[in-house]
Structures are given as C-alpha cells and as structure tokens.
Amino acid sequence: MHIDLTGKTAIVTGSTGGIGFAIAKGLADSGASVVINGRQQEAVDHSISQLREQVANADVRGVAADLGTAEGCDAMLAAKPRADILVNNVGVFGPQDFFETPDEEWQRFFDVNVMSGVRLSRAYSGGMVEQGWGRIIFISSESALNIPADMIHYGVTKTAYLSLSRGLAKRLAGTGVTVNAVLPGPTLSEGVQDMLSDQQQEGQSIEDVAREFVMAERPSSIIQRAASVEEVANMVVYTASQQASATSGAALRVDGGVVDSIA
Template identity: 85%
Template sequence: MQIDLTGKTAIVTGSTGGIGFAIAKGLAESGATVVVNGRKQYAVNDALDRLRQQVPNADARGVAADLGGADGCEAMLTAEPEADILVNNVGIFGPQDFFDTPDDEWQRFFDVNVMSGVRLSRAYAGGMVERGWGRILFLSSESALNIPEDMIHYGVTKTAYLSLSRGLAKRLAGTGVTVNAILPGPTLSEGVQEMLAEQQKESGKSMEDTARDFVMAQRPSSIIQRAASVEEVANMVVYAASPQASATSGAALRVDGGVVDSIA
C-alpha cells in the first residue's frame, strides 16, 4: 500500500518535536504540504530545517502560535485559512497529585489539550465539508482509558478528546470528512526521555532499556513490553489521514502496545 497525499495540506499542531514532528515528517514523506506549529518562532524554524534535511523534497512551512488560547488559534487560522488534514497533537502533561492541582492548572490543561482541538476543528471542518474530503485527528492517549492516579487532570483531557472525536464524526457523517482519535501508549519522545533522564543516569542503562523498565513498572499490561517509537505512532496517524482510511471514522485507534487490557 502506497499512501499518496500529494495536493493535500496538513496542519500538525505542536509539531516541533516528539510525536508531532514524526507525524509531520510522515505526512511530508507521503507528499502532503505540511504546516509545522510551535509556540516559538525559533523552534518552528529549527523543526523546518530538520524536516527538510530528513525529507529533502518536503513542501513545508511553519506557524508560530500558542494554541492554548483563542488568540493563538486565530493566528493559525489567519496564516493558514484552509487545511485538508488537521492533526490536533499539541498537548501538555506532567504528574501532579489531585489534591495539589489548583483550578488554574486544570484550566491550563483544558485550554491546551482540549480547546485547541475544539477551536481548530470548528474553524477548518467547514472548508473540508465544502470540498467533500477531509481528515481530522485528535491525539488522545491510553491515559484516556487508564486514568493515571498521578495525572488525573491529564487523563480527563484525553478522555475529552475521545468524546469530541466521536461526536464530531457523527456530526460530519456523510460529508467525506472523517474524524478519529489516536491513542498512543508509553512513547519514547523527547518529553519522556527528559522525564527518565535521572533514572537512566542512576541505572547506567541505555535510554531504551530505561524506558522498557519504566513501562514494565508503570504499565505492566503492555504486550510489546517496551515504549513505542514516535515513528510507530506517526505511522498510524499517516494511515488515518490517508484516502485508504476512508471507511474509518469515529474510531479510537490504539497505538498503545496493548497496554489497555481490552479486546474491543
């Protein structure tokens, strides 16, 4: 199967590193025109340089905008009025006990992890419907189903993305626009590597082995018994964004390594 996204414009939010960058790269390799996004212009510029080095024929541009607020989403829409593929990837995470998480932190997580996707999907879906083709993807998490006790506020936002993607898929039924959620499990992104850096230093093991130990300690139900790579998650996103995935909508597509103990 060869995925060809030539002629399609894809916006990937939060794509200067990690899973987002891997998604942008995968879409560019499939021929899409890719819009890279980050909060800071220097980070966007650096990501574009790396993308063009890794995909020499990439058609890519960038928008620096903080999508955790309405103004940032409006800046994105002004810079890029139309999109054929919208990947709502931007998100924040971090452990914090429920009783130590104040209202403003709950609001910050909701604004970045949920409202960015609400605002951008609302803005771009109309054009997709008019053209009779579109893909809207929400990066949720296995934490949407396995709510982590040390990140309840994060888990709640990822569960919200499941509701949002399913509801929007129903709302856009029959239009040629599909809407799906992607559920990564533990993934060896830059953020996870930073989180495990001290543990790796103490153990003297490689980062991959340190991540494997973390997965088996914190997510022992993992079937692959390791952290996924960012490329493995990106592969699912690229497929879901492709014409080949035209019969998949309203789905929660798991790339969790089997962490969620369910056959459904």
C-alpha cells in the first residue's frame, strides 16, 4: 500500500514532540504539507528544523499558539484558514488523586484536551465539507476505556473525545469527511521516558524499563511492551489517507491489546 498525501494540508496540534511530532513526520513522509503546533515559538522552530532534517523536501510550517484557549484557536485559524487533515493531538496528562484535584485543574484538562478539538473541528470542517474531502482525527487513549484511578480527570477527557468523534462523524455523514478517534496505549514518548528515567538501573535500556512499567501497570497488554511513537503515527497516517475512506466514526486502538475487549 502506498499512501500519497501530496496536495493535502495537515494540521497536527501539539506536535513539537512525542506522538504529535511522529504523526507530523509520517504525514510529511507521505507528501502532505504539515503545520507544526506548540505553545512556544522556539519549540515550534526547533521541531520544524528537525522535521526538515529527517524528511527530504518536507513542506512544513509552524504556528505557535496555546490551543487550550479560544484566543489560541483563533490564532491558528487566522494563520492557517483551511486544512484537509486535522489531527487533534494536543493534550495534558498527569496523575492526581480525585479528592485532591481542584475545579481549576479539571477545567484546564477540559480546555486543552477537549475544547481545543471542539473549536478546531468546528472551524475547519466547513471547508472540508465544501471540497467534499477531509479527515478529522482525535487522539484519544486507552484511558478513555480503562479509566485510571490515579488520573480520573484525564480519563474523562479522553472518553469525551470518543463521544465527540462518533457524534461528529454522524453529523458529517455523506460529506466525504471522515472523523475517527485513535486510542494509543502506553507509548514510549519523550514524556514517558522522562517519567520512567528515575526507575532506570545502570545498564538497563529505557525500553526494558517501559516494559516493566507496562507489565506492572497494564498487565492486560498483549504485546507486553510500550508502543513506539512511530507505531501510533502509522495508524494516524493510514486514517488520514484515501485508503481509509470507508472508516468513519471508529475508535481505532493502538493500545497493544491493553483493553480487554473483542469489540
């Protein structure tokens, strides 16, 4: 299968590192014109340089904007008024006990993890419908189904993305615009590597540390390891392609089998 996204413009939110950057790279590898996003201009510029080094002749631009605010989403829309592919990846996470999570933290998680996708999907879907083709992809999580007891607020936002993606897919039925959610499981991103680094013993690879973490915290994992960011990106690139035109309203799991369900 050869995925060719030449002529398509893709916006990947929260893409200066981790899964987001891997998605941007995968889309650029497939010929798309890619828009990198992060809150800080320095981080955006650095990621653009990295992507150009890794993908020959990459067509990549950047927009520095805090998409957890309405003003940031407006800034993105002003800089890039149209898109063929929108990957709603930006998000925050972190463990905090339910009884110690104040209202303002719930609000912050909801603004970044949910409202960014609501606002941008509402803004860009109209142009997609007009041209009869588009892809909207929400990066959810296996935590949408396996709500973590130590970060319930995060799980709630990722479950919200499942409802949002399914409902919007129905709303855009028959338009040529597909809407899907992708659900990564434990993934060895830079953030996870940083989180696990204090558990790393001398001579032990970070992959082995991640494997131990997965087996301790997600023992239902079938692959029994953390996924790579590239493995998650591969699913997103396929979902953005013409080849995935019959897939819409789906929750596509890249969770290594963590969710113990046949559906």
